[in-house]
Amino acid sequence: MPDGHPVTGLDEVVHQRVRLGILAIAHEARRVEFGYLRTQLDLTAGNLSKHLSVLETAGLIDIEKGYEGKRGRTWITLTRDGTTALAEEIGRLKVLIARVETPAEET
Amino acid sequence: MTTDSVSTGDDPHRLLADVRDLTGRVRRDQRLTWVALLVLAAVTLVAIPFDWFFLKLDCDDSGCVFARRGMLYYWPPALLLAYAAIAVSYVRAARERGLGARVLPYAITGAVTAVLFTAAYTAAAAYFPSNPPFDGGPMPFWWIVLDRLIAPWGLIGLALLVLSHLERNVPLLVFTLAYLVLVLLVLPTTEGMSAPAWVSGTNAQIRLSMALPQLIVGVVLLAGGIGFARARRSSSPAGGRSA
Structure with a gap:
């Protein structure tokens, strides 16, 4: 693999379709509720929880649990590191696409 | 429902497309364009009686001088x-x-436009009576457009431009541009338009000439609000989210 190839810089935590989706939604929404994420990403509660746990452990999101009336609600917000990680991942994806689409210059 | 995640080796094109799709959905779900337009329509229509009743009008043989006090009290x-x-x-x-x-x-x-309008209106009311612009002669069109822009109806359009940018809302941008053309270039919002000939009396004619442009602006905003509400309903039968 050539030195400086964008793949070498991929973050395994972020370079994953569901987790990237979570970060993208949380970034756009400022804060997002668990149920909204589950619906938009078409996941089971258990599976979404696993991905949220990975992101929280990596320090990319904050999870806040509370109640509205008798209804429990879980809100997810992006941390500063999460915002940076999302921007870097999108930048790397664009570089990857650019390299794939200009094969003649690379080979 | 998906029960497991997709592999980390996803196609970059697809990942980026997913990100764009998800952020687009969030933006659509955050919109409440029709409410903003209906509130602004209501505010515009309620302003008409204020402008009508608080219009200070002094007429003599040489003509009429009027001051729209209601605008400053109300807007x-x-x-x-x-x-x-x-x-x-x-x-x-x-x-x-x-x-x-x-x-x-x-x-x-x-809120800033409200303060801007108040400052501009107060300054104009204090300065121009003794220092008429262009020596009291005919005003150039750019001056008239500027006057219309810092009036409440023009400022509503500027704020709507900000909203359309925040929401990345192309239909609202198109509506706002058309609205701004109407209130800046077409409707004489600050000068008044010709009242129908059947209205008798200078007093009523001047008041009506000021009310008509406001009525048109209010109806346009109202129609926009209804249009966006209908678009939301038709595009999302499960609860309406996109307009």
């Missing part, structure tokens, strides 16, 4: 209340949908 608090109501509506609706809101810059822009 600054009305704009502030309207933008506060719109911001609260956005935040509550977004929260119910499980999202945060991105309306604060719009509300701040609206």
Whole structure:
């Protein structure tokens, strides 16, 4: 693999379709509720929880649990590191696409 | 429902497309365009009686001098209340949908325009009676457009431009541009338009000439609000989210 190839810089935590989706939604929404994420990403509660746990452990999101009336609600917000990680991942994806689409210059 | 995640080796094109799709959905779900337009329509229509009854009119053989006192009494608090109501509506609706809101810059822009209008109107009322612009001669069109821009109806358009940018809302951008063309270039919002010939009396004619442009602006905003509400309903039968 050539030195400086964008793949070498991929973050395994972020370079994953569901987790990237979570970060993208949380970034756009400022804060997002668990149920909204589950619906938009078409996941089971258990599976979404696993991905949220990975992101929280990596320090990319904050999870806040509370109640509205008798209804429990879980809100997810992006941390500063999460915002940076999302921007870097999108930048790397664009570089990857650019390299794939200009094969003649690379080979 | 998906029960496991997709592999990390996903196609970059697809990942980026997913990100764009998801962010687009969030933006659509955060929108409450029809509420903003209906509130602004209501504020515009309610202004008409204020302008009518608080219009100070002095007529003699040489002509009439008028001052639209109602605009200063009504619009600054009305704009502030309207933008506060719109911001609260956005935040509550977004929260119910499980999202945060991105309306604060719009509300701040609206509040700033209210202050700008008050300052400009007060300064003009103090300065121009003794220093008429262009020596009291005919005013160039750019001056008239500027005058219309800093009037409440022009400022509403500027704030709507900010909202369309925040929401990345192309239909609202198109509506706002058409609205701005109407209130800046077509409708004589600050000068008044010709009253129908059947209206008798200078007093009533002048008041009506001021009311008609406001009525048109209010109806346009109302129609826009209804249009966006209908578009929302038709595009999302499960609860309406996109307009």
